[in-house]
Amino acid sequence: MQRYAFFAETAVETLAITTFNAIMFIIKQSKDLARYLQKQRSVKKTIGFIPTMGALHQGHLSLTKKAGEENGVVVCSIFVNPTQFNDLTDFELYPKTLESDILLLEKQGCDLLFLPDVAEIYPSGISPATAYELGYLESVLEGKYRPGHFQGVCQVMHRLMEIVRPDRLYLGQKDYQQCLVIGKLLELIQSPAEIIICPTLREPGGLAMSSRNLRLSAREKQNAQGIYEALSYISRNIKPGEVKGIAERAGALLIQKELTADYLTIARAEDLRIIDVWDGQTKAIALIAAFMGKVRLIDNMII
CATH class of the missing domain: 3.30.1300.10 (Pantoate-beta-alanine ligase, C-terminal domain)
Incomplete structure (x- = not known):
């Protein structure tokens, strides 16, 4: 893709896209993201955050739209988190469509895409440093059939929340149990962020977008x-x-x-x-x- 221009604030891989008469920054390092967001907070802008694993569809974009209506800055992340997959094959086969994801987010008016690698999210390695006390939520349904899954979800979300520090976090109802787990996580880490659960979007026959x-x-x-x-x-x-x-x-x-x-x-x-x-x-x-x-x-x- 020949649509990138380097954003000259730092020497790291921080990109700006200017197609569609809009600018969406792509930032790969947390320190640069923190610097950008601190500038936005200094002028009293609220931060809306949509965490994703990519392969975006209209369901994700509905979250982005909602975040744009309610906040001064919209941040989306794309990171396929290895620690929440208890099936290595599932992790390896997870769809990766980065170029189209970037286009979709840009068209939807996302302000910033956080695109970290594994070392950026887990600088000390992927072995968990914390065991999250999730109680009953971890013992049923997805917790029962995917052992360790929600510990991995909490591991990555804890790190992302520390980096982004959003005012509002936008999640889709399709992952309902995950929404409740993340709510529990925010209590455990004493995050003031508000969780907004948005309706599941469906394909014409009713299949949930995924x-x-x-x-x-x-x-x-x-x-x-x-x-x-x-x-x-x-x-x-x-x-x-x-x-x-x-x-x-x-x-x-x-x-x-x-x-x-x-x-x-x-x-x-x-x-x-x-x-x-x-x-x-x-x-x-x-x-x-x-x-x-x-x-x-x-x-x-x-x-």
């Missing part, structure tokens, strides 16, 4: 819509009383679409305590993790 969708064939993507169909079935038909039966019927919809579920669960939205009997009043959420072929997809729907 970077992993890039690994699906056309047929697999069609079948993967069964996840949304199962969630919608629960939302339409759930009634006060035992919920085991409706979960089983929704699970049958997954099987019909060749999806293999890790879990299909109804839980309290507040804390993800599993619900066996619903009182009809408690805010609940249906959550699914299922494999389409070798690709693991997650989704949820508030009831």
Whole structure:
């Protein structure tokens, strides 16, 4: 790509893009990011932050748009974090689309892209220095099926929050359990940042937008819509009383679409305590993790 100009404030790899009549800085080192953001804070600008692992889609861009509406500066990061993958193959196959990611962020009006390497995020190595006390949240659903995953999420988010120090942190509802985990992390590290959870964006058939969708064939993507169909079935038909039966019927919809579920669960939205009997009043959420072929997809729907 021949669209970069060096931003001459430092000698490190700090870039500025000027296409589309806008400027988006690309910064690779935390010290330069801190210097830039301190200047913004000095003129009373608030910082909105969207952490990502790249392979961006309209769901990510909706977070960027929301952050731009509510803050003076929008920072997005792209970093594929090795410590949150308990499957090495999944890490190696994670989609990488940096050039298109840069274009999308620029068009959306992102002010700054933080693009660190592993050494920048983990200068002392990737071995965790802290064990985060996440309690029940780490024992169920994603915590159960992906041991160590949320410790890795907390490890990278702790570091990113120290570097960016945002006023507001923008996350997508698709990763609902992760949103709750990050909320717990902010309590543990006493961060004043406000978490904004934005709605899941979906493709025309209802499939939640996800970077992993890039690994699906056309047929697999069609079948993967069964996840949304199962969630919608629960939302339409759930009634006060035992919920085991409706979960089983929704699970049958997954099987019909060749999806293999890790879990299909109804839980309290507040804390993800599993619900066996619903009182009809408690805010609940249906959550699914299922494999389409070798690709693991997650989704949820508030009831």
